[in-house]
Amino acid sequence: MQKFKSIEIKKEEIVPIAEKMKSEGIRLLMIHGYVDKEGKKVISYQYEVGDTVEAYTVKGEDVLPTISHIYDVAASWPEEELHELIGVTFEGLKMRGRLFLPDTMFEGKGQILVTPLSELVKKTQGEKE
Amino acid sequence: MSYVVPIGPYHPSLEEPIHAKLYTEGEIIKDAEVFIGYNHRGIEKLAQEKNFIQTLVLVERVCGICSHSHPFAYAQAIENIANIEVPKRGQYIRVIMAELERLHSHYLWLGIAAHLVGYDSLFMHIWNVREKIMDILEAISGNRVNYGMIIIGGSRRDISDDLRRDILQVLDEFKVEHEKIKEIILNDKTLAMRTKGVGVLPKDVAIQMGTIGPHARASGVKVDVRKDAPYSSYEDFEFDVPVVEDGDVFARVVIRALEVDESIKIIKQALENLPEGPVNLGMKIPKVPAGEFTQRVEAPRGQVIYYVVTDGGQTNYRLSIHVPTFKTAPTVPYMLRNNSVADAGLIIASIDPCFSCLDR
Numbered sequence: 001m002q003k004f005k006s007i008e009i010k011k012e013e014i015v016p017i018a019e020k021m022k023s024e025g026i027r028l029l030m031i032h033g034y035v036d037k038e039g040k041k042v043i044s045y046q047y048e049v050g051d052t053v054e055a056y057t058v059k060g061e062d063v064l065p066t067i068s069h070i071y072d073v074a075a076s077w078p079e080e081e082l083h084e085l086i087g088v089t090f091e092g093l094k095m096r097g098r099l100f101l102p103d104t105m106f107e108g109k110g111q112i113l114v115t116p117l118s119e120l121v122k123k124t125q126g127e128k129e
Numbered sequence: 130m131s132y133v134v135p136i137g138p139y140h141p142s143l144e145e146p147i148h149a150k151l152y153t154e155g156e157i158i159k160d161a162e163v164f165i166g167y168n169h170r171g172i173e174k175l176a177q178e179k180n181f182i183q184t185l186v187l188v189e190r191v192c193g194i195c196s197h198s199h200p201f202a203y204a205q206a207i208e209n210i211a212n213i214e215v216p217k218r219g220q221y222i223r224v225i226m227a228e229l230e231r232l233h234s235h236y237l238w239l240g241i242a243a244h245l246v247g248y249d250s251l252f253m254h255i256w257n258v259r260e261k262i263m264d265i266l267e268a269i270s271g272n273r274v275n276y277g278m279i280i281i282g283g284s285r286r287d288i289s290d291d292l293r294r295d296i297l298q299v300l301d302e303f304k305v306e307h308e309k310i311k312e313i314i315l316n317d318k319t320l321a322m323r324t325k326g327v328g329v330l331p332k333d334v335a336i337q338m339g340t341i342g343p344h345a346r347a348s349g350v351k352v353d354v355r356k357d358a359p360y361s362s363y364e365d366f367e368f369d370v371p372v373v374e375d376g377d378v379f380a381r382v383v384i385r386a387l388e389v390d391e392s393i394k395i396i397k398q399a400l401e402n403l404p405e406g407p408v409n410l411g412m413k414i415p416k417v418p419a420g421e422f423t424q425r426v427e428a429p430r431g432q433v434i435y436y437v438v439t440d441g442g443q444t445n446y447r448l449s450i451h452v453p454t455f456k457t458a459p460t461v462p463y464m465l466r467n468n469s470v471a472d473a474g475l476i477i478a479s480i481d482p483c484f485s486c487l488d489r
Contacts, residue, residue, distance in 0.1 A: 002358045004209070004422045027339055027352075029423070032436045034447040044436070046423055051358035053423040073459035074339025078451075100166030100488075 003052040006044075011061050014045065018067040018075075021047050028071045029053060031078035033086055041086055066093040130155060134470060136477070138167045144241070145484040149461070149477065156469045161462040168488035176448040181207050181281055182414050184445060188435075189275050191450060192486040194237065197230045198428035199450070200279035202435040205360060206424035207281055210439055211417045217404040219283030220362040225399045226269065226278050227361075227426070228392040232303075233262040234429030235343075235385040235392075238481045239314070242382050245475050246323040251313060258306040265296050283409025293400050304393055311386045324379035328464040328476035331376055335460070342431020344457045344480050347384040348376035354427040365402075366395045378479040385481075414443070428453060430481050452486035 009017065021028070029046040036042050040060040045067075047054045058064065068076035069092065079090040080099040132153045138146035146167035152160040172191055176184050188199040201223060208215060215223075236259035243252040263273050269288060270276035278285050288296070314320060330340070335348035345352050353370040355363045371387035373380040419441040426433045431453030438447040457480040464476050 002205075002209070002360055002424060006421060029425070029432075030434050030436070030449075030451045032423075032449040032451075034438070034449070037440075046436070048358070048425075053425070055421075055423065071339060072337050074456065077455060077459050096162060098166075099164065100169060 001051070004055065005052055006055045006057060009056045009058060011058050011064050013056070014058065015065050015067060015070070017045070017056055018070045022070050028067075028074045031075065031082060033082040033088065035086055041088055043082065043088060062087070063089045063091060066090040068093055131159075134473075136473060140474075143474070143477070145482070147458075147477070147482070147484050149465075149473070151465065151470060151473060153470055156471070158465045158468055158470060158473065161465040161473075163458055163461050165458065165484065166488055168485045170489065172489045173448050173450055176445050178444060180414055180443045181417060181445070184448070185279055185281070186277075188448075188450070189277065189279075191489050192452070192483050193274050194234050194483060195230060195428040195430065195433065195486070196275045197226045197278060198426050198433045199435075201227060201361075202424045202426040202433045203437065203448075204279050204281050205426070206422045206435045206437040207415065207417055207439075209422045209424065210420040210437065211281075211415050213282050213410065213415060215283050215361070216407045216409065217362065218287075218406045219408040221365075221399045221403055222284040222286075222288060222408055223279065223361050224363065224366070225288070225396055226266075226276060226284075227428075228396045228399075229262055229266050229269075231392045231429040232389055232396075233259055233266065234481075235389055236262065239310075239382065239385055241478060242324075242378075242475075243320070245478055246320060248317075248319050251310075251317075251320075255310060258303065258310065261299050261303045261306075265299055268292060268295070280409055280412065281415050282411065283407070285409065287408045288400075288403065293403065297397065297400055300393060300396060307386075307389055307393070311389075314382055314386045320382065321379060324382060324475070325375075325377055327378045327472050328468060328479055329375075329377045330460055330464050332374070334463060335376065338460050338463070339456060340431075340460050341456045342427075342453045343384045343388060343429075344381065344431065344453075344460070346371065346388075347373050347380040349374040354425045354432055358425060360424070360426065363395075366398045368392075368394050378475060381479045381481075417441070430454065430483060430486075431456060433486075450489050452483065452489070454480065454482045454484065454487040458482060458487060 027048045029048045031045050033043045043058045045056045079093050082088050084100055134151040136149040137143050138148045148164040150162045151158050185200045188203045189196045191199045240252045240255040267273050270278050330348045332349040335345050335350050351372050368391045373384045417439050421438045423436045434451040436449040440446040
């Protein structure tokens with residue numbers, strides 16, 4: 001039977017917890033994130049501690065420190081994804097451009113020509129107005 | 130001369146779309162980047178509009194190969210939030226389906242590996258033998274893919290005594306064929322010469338990058354959720370977690386061949402000791418309180434991770450899906466370095482990628 005434990009933390013605790021976990025040989029399972037009903041960003045750092053997933057959750061922060069220098073791509077890919085998905089900025093994260101589809105694709109320069117992102121943004125903003 | 134060689138998103142050596150940029154010096158790859166997202170369907174967002182039964186149908190379609198693993202993980206997350214205990218017989222049938230899925234998935238990839246190294250007679254033989262497993266899956270569920278065997282609180286269908294005997298007989302036939310195929314895989318020069326020393330991922334790098342599944346086990350990292358955090362009665366079965374140390378493409382072929390043996394062991398034990406009783410708790414939509422849970426399932430390619438948040442309503446408040454390829458694809462640039470451009474397709478394929486899962 002797997003178990004789950006959720007603990008709310010402040011953003012200052014993210015890096016020390018990651019360093020402690022790494023030093024104990026504990027794997028970073030995943031960094032999940034979503035926007036709650038009040039519009040706050042919720043980021044959950046989840047570690048595999050035996051049969052338990054320990055989730056350290058930070059709420060309401062737009063800028064967080066990266067832990068990619070501790071957990072390498074196991075952290076940088078989820079951080080890049082969350083940046084693109086819900087707009088959280090991870091300070092210190094080395095961004096390669098976009099993870100989900102390269103930048104140039106939206107400019108029509110890649111191997112596929114699609115509607116440029118700038119035009120999609122204009123269209124969306126136009127609809128809001 | 131330095132070149133940037135693009136592979137994909139649509140390329141003959143890729144089964145599904147992904148974009149890789151290879152930075153080369155002549156024939157040798159010096160660095161690489163991988164871009165994903167060409168199969169993004171917004172499944173996580175769509176799940177927020179669906180009730181718990183509808184979501185089972187939805188997540189089964191995240192992937193065509195591991196279409197049992199996804200609802201398996203999702204259902205257990207909901208069952209944990211709602212404190213629902215699945216009947217033992219239902220748990221065993223879920224395990225049988227999961228291991229049959231591993232057999233057909235590993236055989237599918239072994240066939241593709243043979244095809245990619247130009248050993249097409251082996252490819253056709255492997256896929257022919259794989260049909261025995263597909264027939265069993267069809268006999269149990271009525272389908273070759275998207276089995277629809279998972280419901281909240283158990284398994285949708287039972288396995289009769291007659292069917293159980295038939296499956297055991299077919300498994301024995303499959304085992305005989307597998308021994309012959311394993312003999313070829315372990316000893317044939319054609320496969321070894323094309324895959325040994327290619328796309329190496331050393332153990333320390335595999336640990337540092339946090340990779341999982343057969344990909345990690347082929348680099349000497351013993352990680353398997355079925356043993357590390359058992360679920361659905363996996364603790365009832367005796368099986369080993371094979372590990373190969375070399376970390377090259379050949380090791381990834383061998384590890385899958387060895388894991389097939391262990392899956393056969395598990396299925397036989399589950400069938401021979403199938404508990405009496407119901408397989409589920411009925412077909413009603415469950416009442417799920419507010420809560421959250423992360424469920425891990427060892428899918429054929431590695432861990433499938435389902436993080437579900439509920440708010441006491443009829444739909445998922447948030448569903449976050451992460452799949453093995455999200456943990457294995459980041460290792461591709463490392464494995465490509467200092468290999469030849471001609472091996473790039475083989476190395477990318479050697480993680481047994483599922484970009485449909487990855488992009489969801």
